[in-house]
Amino acid sequence: MNNRLKVLRAERNWSQAELADRLGVSRQTVNALETGRYDPSLPLAFRIARVFEQPIESIFLED
Amino acid sequence: MPSPKPPRIARNPALRYVAVMAACMVFGGIAGAGAAVMGELRAVSVAMMAFVIALGMAGVIWMCVWWWRGLDEAAREAHKWAWWWGSTFGLAIGGIVLLTGMVVIDAEQAQTAFAAYDPVDLIQGGVFSVILVQTLGYAFAWVFWWARHR
Numbered sequence: 308m309n310n311r312l313k314v315l316r317a318e319r320n321w322s323q324a325e326l327a328d329r330l331g332v333s334r335q336t337v338n339a340l341e342t343g344r345y346d347p348s349l350p351l352a353f354r355i356a357r358v359f360e361q362p363i364e365s366i367f368l369e370d
Numbered sequence: 371m372p373s374p375k376p377p378r379i380a381r382n383p384a385l386r387y388v389a390v391m392a393a394c395m396v397f398g399g400i401a402g403a404g405a406a407v408m409g410e411l412r413a414v415s416v417a418m419m420a421f422v423i424a425l426g427m428a429g430v431i432w433m434c435v436w437w438w439r440g441l442d443e444a445a446r447e448a449h450k451w452a453w454w455w456g457s458t459f460g461l462a463i464g465g466i467v468l469l470t471g472m473v474v475i476d477a478e479q480a481q482t483a484f485a486a487y488d489p490v491d492l493i494q495g496g497v498f499s500v501i502l503v504q505t506l507g508y509a510f511a512w513v514f515w516w517a518r519h520r
Binding site for chain 1: 442443444445447516518519520
């Protein structure tokens with residue numbers, strides 16, 4: 308699954324570590340999410356949507 | 371809603387240390403008294419050993435639960451994947467090596483090679499070799515998962 312995490316994070320000038328802190332996950336997990344090689348669970352996807360104040364479907368896109 | 375305050379003993383490391391020491395003294399006292407009253411009975415020493423091992427295992431499990439709760443979902447996924455695929459492949463590859471080794475070494479050679487060892491040591495060696503190949507497989511699989519998800 309593709310996502311716009313990297314773009315959204317860059318728009319806010321957040322580092323991966325900062326985003327990881329806000330989401331309550333490790334920096335490695337943020338990296339895995341951004342590269343699209345790890346798909347988050349629904350609870351984490353909702354947390355991501357809340358942090359970026361955007362609906363889930365505008366952050367995560369089907370292949 | 372504010373979270374409930376943890377008990378005083380959980381908040382104070384010194385108090386926790388004293389509590390653990392006190393518990394050890396009480397358990398030690400009970401074990402000593404039991405040994406003094408019942409003598410060196412095999413059943414009693416086996417029961418004590420089982421109790422101590424159970425206590426140790428409970429401690430290890432408690433630490434594992436505490437550690438697991440601190441992991442995020444990707445880290446948990448990596449461990450679950452490594453547990454299944456790493457252990458399975460480790461056991462499969464280890465099995466090929468061990469079973470092939472049994473075919474290569476004939477019975478007479480094996481008897482000569484292992485004659486010096488106690489049968490209990492050989493059984494323990496077998497158990498540890500299974501644990502070793504599974505652990506190696508687990509470690510490789512864990513590294514592989516993170517390398518693939520970078």
